[in-house]
Each structure stands twice: as C-alpha cells, then as structure tokens.
Amino acid sequence: MPMAEYVRVVEVGPRDGLQNEARQVPAAVKIELIERLGRAGLRTIEATSFVSPKWVPQMADAAEVLAGLQRAPGVSYPVLVPNLQGLERARQAGVTDEIAVFTAASDAFNRRNINASVDESLERLAPVVAQALAAGLRVRCYVSTALGCPYQGAVPLDEVVRVTRAVADMGCYEISLGDTVGVGTARAAREMYRACADAVGHERLAVHFHDTYGQALANVYACLEAGARVVDASVGGLGGCPYAQGASGNLATEDLVYMLHGLGCSTGIDLDALVDTAQWISGVLERPPASRLARARAR
Template sequence: MTGSFTPDLPPLCAPDPEPMPSFPLAPVGLPGISPAVHLVEVGPRDGLQNEAVSVSVTERVALIESLADAGLTEIEAGAFVSPTWVPQMANTDRVLAALAPRPGVRTPVLVPNKKGLDAALDAANLTDIAVFAAASETFSRRNINCSIDDSLTRLAEVAREARARGLRVRGYVSCVLGCPYEGAVPAGAVVRVAEALWAMGCAEISLGDTIGVGTPGQAVALVETVAASLPREALAAHFHDTYGQALANLLAVLERGVRTVDSSVAGLGGCPYATGASGNVATEDVVYMLEGLGVATGVDLDALCRAGETIGAVLGRPLPSRVGRARAGRRA
C-alpha cells in the first residue's frame, strides 16, 4: 500500500479548552492523623550533599529563602562536615551568615563531632544543630569510621555543649529499616540508639530509612517499638523513596500518631554511602497528600513547586517530585 490515510476522527487526547481544576479536590481525612503536621525540610542539606553538582553559596541561600517564603518553618541549612568528604556542604558558615533571620523559622545545621560544633559555634545566626548515629554497626564504621558506641560518646559531648549554649539539638538515627551492608536491622538496635540520643537531650528523634527499603508494615512496627520507650510526639519520620514506598510509609506512621515528617524539596538527595539509594520523599508530594487529607501544613504548594523548579534548573536536570512535574505541566 502506498500513500497514507488519515481518518476524519478527533485526536485520542484532544486538548481541554477549559483550565485544569485545582487539585487536590475536597479533602477527606483519615482516622488517627493529626490535623496539623510539622514538616522539616532537608533538601538544602541532606538533598544537596549527594548531588554531583556543587551549588554556590548564593544559590543555596536563595533556595532556603524561597522555601521559607513558601511557608516552611524548619529548613536544614547545611552541615559542618569535612569539605574533603562532602564538598557540597562547604561554606555552610557563609550560608548561615547570609540568611536573613525570620521569626518562627529555624535553620538547623548538621554537626557530626566536636570539631564540627566548634566551627558551627563561630557562625552567625546559629540556633539549632542536628546530630546523627547509625543503628547499623557496619554503616557506622563505613560512614564515620567509628563504632556506634564511640559515636554516641562523641555525640554526648557535642549535645552537652550545644545545650549549654542554648541550642536546640535534634537527633537522627540512620538505617532504621535496612543497611546497605548488613541488610535487615533489628528494631532493638534502633531503640538503643534512639534512647541514647534522647538521654543526651535531643528534643526530637528522626527515624531514617536511609536506603529506602522499608514498607508500611515494617515502618509501623518500628514506630510502635520505639514509641514504647520514647514519647511518640518526639518521633519524626525520615523516609527515602528508593523503592517507591516513602509516601505509603509516611501515611502508615501518620495514622499511628507521628506528627513530624522530614522531606526534601523536589525529591533531592540520596545517601553518599549507600550506592543506589534515591532521594528523600519530595516535599511537594507530601504536602499534596496532606492537603488531600485536610491536614494543615502552612505551605503554599505552588510556591514550593517553583522553588523545586529553580533548584532543578541549577542542577541541570529534572527532579523526582511527581507533584512538581504535574504542576509544571499545568503551568506550561
């Protein structure tokens, strides 16, 4: 047959002449979920630290400011770590100094040891620090070159001095649902580290699925186990999305009373010591889900999506947030 034949039929996906409706539609809540959830934005630290492209101080400051403009009130600003090992976090002191203080907005920084704390204490605008320990012995030795017990001893000194200086201290537990070296991590190992961080004065304990392997039942079981030893309201969920389970895991633990969620704008991030681990759950996706549940976050979703698009342009690649991509298409 030669030539072509074009039937007089409408295209399968004819463009809609009407503007798309606003989403999500009418919120519908679920039992057990708090009417207000606090979001901790970790993109400028946990997100950018695993990017191949180093983002300038000016661009990092602009990202943090845009996230605050969108309504986020706790935004990790960086980390006082060795620039040899994590070059993306170099000049965190300059980032802090360039930020305009805002009432009600906290900009914590990660501090791994006493040397990091000393550097942080010399920085301007410091109000909060975060410390971290792993629930996996192998991960601890590969990540920070010391045992879990040694890391907790070091962190106790850091937390003690930081609190004496009037700083709020937040604690992270890594590898709570799996380790890239050991596989499954016993819940008892997570509880031991969480209890130690709580005992040294951490105001909140963030449970991190560092390599994103957990599923909802596992996430709920872990939260229930840790909540038997620590106040449930002091727990935060920090889920990476390697296996696409992060939102499902979050919903499951929110139904069990967790009120604080860590997330990363546009889904930035990963783990520099866990090959193949993808980014944190995207803040845009979390906000969209929470709005659909009638949960107050105080975040302007469109402004948040614009912040994600901007950092994506800086990095020169599309980023994983499903909501960010959908909103970009709607505005195009």
C-alpha cells in the same frame, strides 16, 4: 485517624539534598533556595552542614550561607554538626538556636560512614550534645538505617529502639528515624515507629524516608496512623544516600504536602510556591525534578 491536625514538615533539601551534588552549587543559590522555602511556609529548614570540607566539599561554604541568609520570623534554620570541631565552627558562624547530629542503628553502616561502632558513635555524640545544650542550643538527632542497612541488611528493631532511647537520654529534643536506603514498607515502618514511640514518646520523634523503592509516602501514612506528626522531606526529591546503590533520593516535600493536604492535615505550606521552588532548583541543577507533583505541573 483524626486528620485535621498540624503536621510539621522538616525541610532537608538545602543540606541533605545538596550535599552530594558533584558540581559546586554557589552559596547564592543555596541562600535563595532556603529563602524561597521560607516564603513557601516551611518553618524548619535545615540550612547547611559543618562537616569537614575535605569529606563534603559541597558544604565548604556553610559560614557564607548563614552569613548571607535573610532569616524569616518564626523559622528555624538548624545545621548539621558531626563532632566538637563542627560544633565550634557552627557557633563561630553565629548558630544560636539549633543543631542536628547523627548516628545509625547499624554497626556496619557506622563503621563505613564514621569508622566507629554504634556504641562508639554514641560515646562520640555525648560531649557534642552536652556542649550544645550547655550553650543553649536545641539538638535534633538523625538515627539512620532504622529499616535496613546497605551492608548488613536487616537491622534488629530492639537496636533501633536502644539507639533512639540513648540519644533521647542525652537530651536530644527530637529523633528523626531514617530509612536510609528506602527498603522499608508500611508494616515495618509502623512497627518501628510504634516501638520507638513506646520508648521515648511521640513528641520526641520524626520520620525520614527515602523513596528508592517507591514506598516513602506509604511509610509516612503508616506512621501518621501510628501517631507521627513530624516528617522530613527534601524539595524536588533532592538528594540520596551515597552508601545505597541506586538510592533515588529523599521523599519530595511537595509530594508529601500534597498527600497531607489531601488527608486534611494542616502544614502552613503554600503548595504552589513549593512546587515553583522545586522546579526552580531542578532547573538550576539542569535536571527534571524527582517529584511526581513537580513533573505533573511542569509548564
């Protein structure tokens, strides 16, 4: 694999990483986190979510966060929206560039998460994507449970491909394939990625691995070998899936970048500044960082 290539790292810590924090994180802290990540060289930073505050209280300050953010040139700040109401709130808050939507390849997961089957979730997504595109927004889609479901176990590969193709056909420019509970291993990750790439093309795909069983970096490497060049990660390893018992969280951005730089990939990211950011936000949350690198470099 030629490794002197650019890999785009999508930072999901401010949204996916913080959304399940039990204690409310002040908007000022969220803003500082996003701005620190931008100064460290991240060029795609998922800023917040316009889900209902009733279901995700941590994201109730989404409009406040966006209003207070000092945007850096060349940085995209996508926001997650669950439905048409969320899209309208996001637009009212000034979102003019990019949103993210989500579904899962597992019926059982979708029913527990959004009370809908896979097909019903796709039907709900279609008007959201259509309206966003009509408003000039780019749309990214997360496809969860691509390597396993906490409720039904194995998820058929052809179902992952079907959902990936469906959201690509809607007009999503990028589909992030997520191992929501972190059960995947390298061979399965590579096969899943290749099958989806055959369906929609490498340029439409990203990968998003959780590290529950310590397999996230191995899975990323396997997908890099298969042609992946966009990887999601969360600073400090923040976050985790509330539906996955024992889920330890997202792959830490700094651990990912350390590996990518070691492979000769370019990322545009200042690793020292990223580690400093991981240590800072972990201190604010009053716990050690989940990442190996931030722990190794702890002062």
